[in-house]
Amino acid sequence: MMYFKLILSLVLTGTVVLFVIQNISVVEISFLFWSFAMSRALLIFFVLAIAIVIGWLLHGYFSHRRNLPDKPLITS
Secondary structure, three states: OHHHHHHHHHHHHHHHHHHHHHOOOEEEEEEOOEEEEEEHHHHHHHHHHHHHHHHHHHHHHHHHHHHOOOOOOOOO
16 A cells, blocks of 8 residues: 555655646736736746635535525514
8 A cells, every 4th residue: 555655645646746747838928917928837837726625615605605594484
């Protein structure tokens, strides 16, 4: 089992290194009044990180909302 984790981590690391090497070119990003240049690999990494954070926050919100007790109807 330890060799499987080692091999899997080496394969994933190699894949990430190949991805970065192949996407080293600089792209220009423009949004409203801002414009800046960055590596395509960094851009993809930041978009992935933002998506993970948004997914984590939405999951927490919906699981918290699902666990709230139903509000009773007030009848007079």
